[in-house]
Every structure is written in C-alpha cells, then in structure tokens.
Amino acid sequence: MTSLPDVTPTSDDLERRAWARLFEADPDGVIACPSCDTLHVAETIAPGQVARCKRCHFTLIAPRRDTLNRTLALALTSAMLMVAMLSFPFLTLTRQGLSNEVSILGMIGGLAHGWYMLLAIVVAMFVVGVPMLRAAALIYVVWGLRQKRPPRAAREVFRLAEAMAPWAMTEVFLIGTGVALVKVAGLARVGFEEAFWIFCVMVLVLALKNASVCRWTIWTMIRERQE
Amino acid sequence: MMRASDFGWIGCHNCGAVHSKGGQTCRTCGSALHHRLPNSMQKLWAWLLTGIFFLIPANLYPLLSNEIFGHEEGHTILEGILLFAQSGDYLVAGVIFLASFVIPFFKVAVIATLALSIQHGWQLSPRLRHVLYEFVEFIGRWSMIDVFVVALLTGLVHLGAILAFLPGAGAICFALSVICTMLSAQALDAKLIWDGVTNE
Numbered sequence: 491m492t493s494l495p496d497v498t499p500t501s502d503d504l505e506r507r508a509w510a511r512l513f514e515a516d517p518d519g520v521i522a523c524p525s526c527d528t529l530h531v532a533e534t535i536a537p538g539q540v541a542r543c544k545r546c547h548f549t550l551i552a553p554r555r556d557t558l559n560r561t562l563a564l565a566l567t568s569a570m571l572m573v574a575m576l577s578f579p580f581l582t583l584t585r586q587g588l589s590n591e592v593s594i595l596g597m598i599g600g601l602a603h604g605w606y607m608l609l610a611i612v613v614a615m616f617v618v619g620v621p622m623l624r625a626a627a628l629i630y631v632v633w634g635l636r637q638k639r640p641p642r643a644a645r646e647v648f649r650l651a652e653a654m655a656p657w658a659m660t661e662v663f664l665i666g667t668g669v670a671l672v673k674v675a676g677l678a679r680v681g682f683e684e685a686f687w688i689f690c691v692m693v694l695v696l697a698l699k700n701a702s703v704c705r706w707t708i709w710t711m712i713r714e715r716q717e
Numbered sequence: 718m719m720r721a722s723d724f725g726w727i728g729c730h731n732c733g734a735v736h737s738k739g740g741q742t743c744r745t746c747g748s749a750l751h752h753r754l755p756n757s758m759q760k761l762w763a764w765l766l767t768g769i770f771f772l773i774p775a776n777l778y779p780l781l782s783n784e785i786f787g788h789e790e791g792h793t794i795l796e797g798i799l800l801f802a803q804s805g806d807y808l809v810a811g812v813i814f815l816a817s818f819v820i821p822f823f824k825v826a827v828i829a830t831l832a833l834s835i836q837h838g839w840q841l842s843p844r845l846r847h848v849l850y851e852f853v854e855f856i857g858r859w860s861m862i863d864v865f866v867v868a869l870l871t872g873l874v875h876l877g878a879i880l881a882f883l884p885g886a887g888a889i890c891f892a893l894s895v896i897c898t899m900l901s902a903q904a905l906d907a908k909l910i911w912d913g914v915t916n917e
C-alpha cells in the first residue's frame with residue numbers, strides 16, 4: 491500500500507481531493523482498513539507479498555500464488571484428516587494391567603451425560619465442529635470460484651467462514667493434550683495412537699490453509715463474478 | 718493518513734469496501750454497513766460483566782477432581798497449578814498459570830480499560846490502545862487450554878477403580894467465562910480506537 495503518488499504529503503487539501511477523485515473514478519480502487527478505517531489504494535501486489543495497514547498493520551492484502559487450488563487442496567486434506575482422526579484411537583492409558591484406549595469421539599461421548607454435556611458440547615464444537623464447518627465453507631466458496639460459476643450463496647458462506655475463525659481451536663486442544671499428558675504421566679503409562687499423530691498433522695494443515703486464504707483476493711473474485 | 722470517516726464514507730467492517738454516505742449493504746460482501754457498529758459498547762459491557770460473573774465461581778469451585786482408589790479430591794485452578802509446581806513440572810505450571818489465571822483476569826481488565834478509555838476519552842495513546850486490543854484479540858482462545866485438559870482427562874482416564882477424573886463445576890464456569898470475554902472483545906469496534914485522533 492503506497493500512498494498516492496500525485497500527492498504532496500504537506501497538503502491536506504490536495505490529498506483530500508485526490509482521494510475523492512480516486513473514489514469517484516472507481517470505488518473499488520480504494521480500501522478502508524476494516525480494523526481502523528484508514529484509506530488505502532487497492533493495488534494488485536505480487537504473490538507472497540503482504541500489504542498491511544499503514545496505521546494499525548492489519549493485513550489488507552496477502553495474495554498467494556495459485557490461491558484457489560492451494561486453499562481447496564488444504565481444506566480437503568484437513569477434512570479428510572479430521573475424518574481419519576475421529577475414526578482412530580487417540581491415546582492409550584495403561585496401569586497395573588488395566589488398559590484404556592480412547593478416541594476423540596469416545597471422549598466426547600463419554601462426557602455427554604448430565605451437566606458434563608456442556609463440556610462435551612464445548613469440545614465437540616471448538617475442536618471438531620467449527621474447524622470442519624469452516625473447511626466445508628471454504629471448499630464450497632473456492633470450488634465455486636474455480637468453476638468460474640458464481641456460487642449463489644458464496645458471499646454469505648465466506649462471511650460465515652471468516653466469522654468462525656476465532657472459534658476453531660484445534661491448536662489450543664493440542665497444547666491441552668500436552669498438559670493432560672503431564673498430569674497423568676506419574677499415574678499411568680501413556681501410548682500415542684494413530685489419531686494423535688493425525689491430529690498433529692491436521693493442526694499444521696489447518697494453519698497452512700488459513701495462511702493460503704487472502705480475504706481481499708477472495709472478496710474481489712466474488713464481487714467480479716457476481717456482477 | 719486519511720480515514721473513510723473523514724469523507725463521510727462508510728468502510729465495510731468486514732471486507733473494507735468503501736461506500737458513499739447512506740450505504741446500507743456492502744456491494745462486495747453483503748454485510749450491513751455501519752459508520753460505527755451499533756451498540757458496540759453496550760454489547761461489550763454486557764458480555765464482559767457476564768464473563769466476570771462466571772470467572773468468580775470458576776476460581777472458587779474445583780476445576781477437576783481425581784479419584785484415586787476411590788478417594789476423591791477436587792482442585793481449583795490455583796490448586797492445580799500448585800500441584801504441577803510441587804511435582805517439578807515448572808513449564809506446565811507456568812503455562813497453566815498464564816493461560817488460566819493471569820490472562821483471564823488481565824484480559825478482563827484490559828477490555829474494561831479499553832472501553833472506559835474510549836467512552837470517557839481518556840488520554841491513552843491510540844497506539845497503546847491498539848496494542849492492548851491486538852493482545853486481547855489474539856490471546857482469548859488460548860485460555861481454553863484448561864477446559865480441554867479437563868475434558869481430556871475425564872474422557873480418557875477410566876481405569877476402573879484405580880484412577881478416574883471428574884470435571885468440577887469450575888470447569889464449565891471457566892469455559893463460559895472465556896466464551897463471554899471473547900464475545901466481549903469481538904463486540905468492540907476497533908475503529909473507535911482511532912476516532913478523534915489527529916494524525917500522529
């Protein structure tokens with residue numbers, strides 16, 4: 491985000507007029523930072539580069555090479571990993587000959603009675619539900635954009651996907667697993683099962699997926715395809 | 718640096734598209750347009766007070782009980798941290814101390830300070846307010862660590878009569894408190910932080 495080239499920064503009035511001209515010529519040539527309202531010129535920048543807000547450093551534009559395919563691939567991978575993770579055992583505990591093997595679904599199911607249900611809902615939502623819904627929403631939007639066919643509900647679905655972002659807590663759950671392991675370390679022997687390793691990979695894939703989405707690029711595509 | 722509001726324009730809170738005065742819906746993303754989010758401060762305070770309301774029992778009631786050979790013992794958040802420290806797991810004790818004790822209280826204090834400084838025009842530098850806002854936005858979800866620990870231990874550890882964990886009432890209060898304070902931080906319109914600030 492460079493400042494306007496034809497503006498002398500000393501003159502407030504000139505800058506004002508320049509912005510007004512720019513906005514009149516093309517309202518989409520201007521971005522107001524969603525976080526602080528500062529105006530920027532919308533410019534296409536090279537993939538891999540990041541344009542941040544001059545005032546608050548909010549990421550405005552961060553295009554990726556091949557963003558649609560990359561996002562689609564990562565979102566599909568994360569969904570498949572989630573399904574695999576849910577169908578395998580997560581950890582095994584052994585003590586004095588007694589052994590207990592639990593999957594994430596088993597853990598949620600085991601909690602789902604009485605008021606423990608609230609805890610089960612929290613885990614099911616933030617660790618499994620929201621990340622999956624978000625991946626599904628992204629797949630829907632990106633798939634539609636790749637087909638050059640404007641997906642009818644793309645705007646609503648992408649807005650929903652973005653709103654869900656703070657509530658996807660897979661990486662927090664992974665740290666929680668570490669803490670829980672320390673807590674039982676002295677009490678029982680712990681074995682890591684398939685689902686644990688799948689979960690670790692999934693956290694990584696989800697992080698890569700989040701980094702491959704440039705909001706501005708997607709919004710611009712949605713707007714242009716819907717016109 | 719000029720802002721959309723300097724021209725009476727409306728910048729979409731969701732995607733940043735700029736609209737002229739009087740716009741209702743964003744042409745790009747379809748969100749409702751607002752100069753500043755309506756009732757931002759009322760929502761913030763409502764969620765924050767609810768969060769504080771749950772934070773108190775979250776610290777007074779046991780988070781987790783363990784049942785070793787039929788002997789049940791409950792621990793609050795602070796007692797759990799002490800247990801880790803006593804057994805020499807200082808790293809874990811430190812992480813939980815930060816995530817479950819320091820951050821929840823600090824976060825509530827920061828949101829309240831931000832809100833009061835905006836509402837009463839306190840002379841906090843917008844730069845500082847912005848750093849505080851970023852911190853609260855980033856850190857919110859990490860307080861959930863302890864809730865997940867409780868869920869994992871309860872669901873995972875069922876070794877007959879030898880060893881079992883049971884969630885305490887504190888766990889659900891704590892989870893609700895974290896959710897409420899996250900909603901409180903989200904209710905804040907960050908654009909308010911920079912309003913009435915002349916160029917630095």
Ligand SMILES: [Zn+2]
Nearest residue numbers: 523526543546
């Ligand atoms: Zn900004």
Ligand SMILES: [Zn+2]
Nearest residue numbers: 729732743746
């Ligand atoms: Zn918008």
